Amino acid sequence: MNLLDRILYKWLFRSLANQLLITYLLVITLSLVFVSLWALVAIRKESLTDLQNTMEVEAINLGLEIDNDLVLDSPLSRQRIQAAVERRATRLGVSIVVVDKDGRLLADSQPIAQKENLSNEQEINEALAGVISKTTRSEPASNLNMLYVACPVRSMGETTGVIRVGVQLTQIERRLQKDLIVFLEIILATGVITVFISLLMARRLNRPVQEMSALAKQISISGDFSAFLPVRRQDEIGELCLSFNQMIGRLREQERVRQEFISNASHELKTPTMAIGSVVDAMLAGASEDPKLRAQFLGSLERLVERQTSLIQDLLDISKLDSGLDSNWQEEVSIVSLVNDTVEQLRPQADKKQISISTQMTLDSAGGNDLVVLGNGSQLQRAITNVLQNAINYTPAGGSVSVSARAVGGDKLEIKVQDTGVGIDSADLPHIFDRFYRADKARTRETGGTGLGLAIVREIIARHHGSMDVESLVGRGSTFVILIPLRQSGPEGA
DSSP, X not given: OOHHHHHHHHHXXXXXXXXXXXXXXXXXXXXXXXXXXXXXXXXXXXHHHHHHHHHHHHHHHHHHHHHHHHHHOOHHHHHHHHHHHHHHHHHHTOEEEEEETTOBEEEESSSSOOOSBOTTSHHHHHHHTTSOEEEEEEETTTTEEEEEEEEEEEETTEEEEEEEEEEETHHHHHHHHHHHHHHHHHHHHHHHHHHHHHHHHHHHHHHHHHHHHHHHHHHHHHOOOOOOOOOOOSSHHHHHHHHHHHHHHHHHHHHHHHHHHHHHHHHHHHHHHHXXXXXXXXXXXXXXXXXXXXXXXXXXXXXXXXHHHHHHHHHXXXXXXXXXXXXXXXXXXXXXXXXXXXXXXXXXXXXHTTOEEEEEEOOOTTTOSSOEXXXXXXXXXXXXXXXXXXXXXXXXXXXXXXXXXXXXXXTEEEEEEEEOSOOOOTTTGGGTTSTTOOSSHHHHHHHTOOSOHHHHHHHHHHHTTOEEEEEEETTTEEEEEEEEEXXXXXXXXX
16 A cells, blocks of 8 residues: 555545545435436437427428429429428528439438439338338438438328438537536536535534544543533434443543542551551560460451451452352242341351341242242342341340341342341431441441441342342331342243
8 A cells, every 4th residue: 555545545534524525425426427417318308309399390381381392293393392492401400302202302402412212211211101200310421410300291182292301410419518518517516515515514523523532532541531522412413422421420430439449448458457467566575475465466366367358358249249250140049048047157146146036938929839039149148148247236235136038019029137226327328338338437347347248238139130228217226128039930930
């Protein structure tokens, strides 16, 4: 590819405006060429028809003038016929010949010598048969395209002769050439106007696209999501700009959440790590010599390691949910067995705090003996564990926690976890599912929470096409309600 080809390629294929310009120009030019050719053909046909009608009328008028002389067939009558032929031929600029009923030449407007008998000519022969004949042919002698109209002259019901009027088609061809030049001028003028209008339209259409491309390039280089596209139009381009701005807003929000998540995660990881370092330093400084201090510091170290392990596991789980790495979300899960297993796993923790924990399972009377959903069993158990563990952590000694599961509406599973704990302030309720959010940060750190438990629950329930709601009163306790679609039995469910 040489330099010119590269320049043309860059000019055409790297600019939407230029592509629109060339497209408009090609479409309009091809349309004009097609219309011009059609018009030229139509004009030629119409011109031939008009010329044939005019020649036919002149031949008929001449026949009415010389019909008596054709019948007489004398030298004097032939002179009158010749005079009439020359007079009309000069006035009309055509060639006229007159033959008798046998095809013999009686008069000719052309000084060129003609054959004595013209009965073999196609149009003469047809006219002698009593019909008006029209034909176009090239004359070998003059190498001209001629149009002939031959009309019979009748007297007393018999054909007494034929008048043939001929005209060169050069005039029509010249007219067509002039028309072609006019059409070419129109095409050229239209092309220039089209280029001008197309440039304006292409720039107007392409301006938002160029702004979008420039902004996308700026974002990809700098990572700055602060700029938005101006929306100047109400059409599809304007909708595209709005969608682009919405995408930027979502990216900005995701970037804010990402940065906040990294900041919170770093802080949460830093706190126990520094505490572990402080304990280790104290033990190295001699605290390990004292059995009482050693036991105290080792207990603290154990709790800090457990907290660090729990936080890292929560970070891994939420990262896995965000990336969609766990792909098995279509297994049949028995909710009754899952809830019972979860409760039994956490019962020792509840017993340790002297909290009573109870379950109530209402079997699915419409679909069988169990409550079954399609999803990921381990993730669902993780969600219920997080909710139930929160209920135990925030319920004081002597309180109670209840877990129930039942079918509602025939197609939904409701899992309800209710406690008699400290409750959640109404100002905190909208944010409890946010990552690292704590309604009471001091109490949460005491109980070992990471601020990710309910965020993980929300992600898991959303993956199961479910929803989650919470009701709480300070000092009265909280109720978490999870709704998940039940597996449908029968052909439709399958």
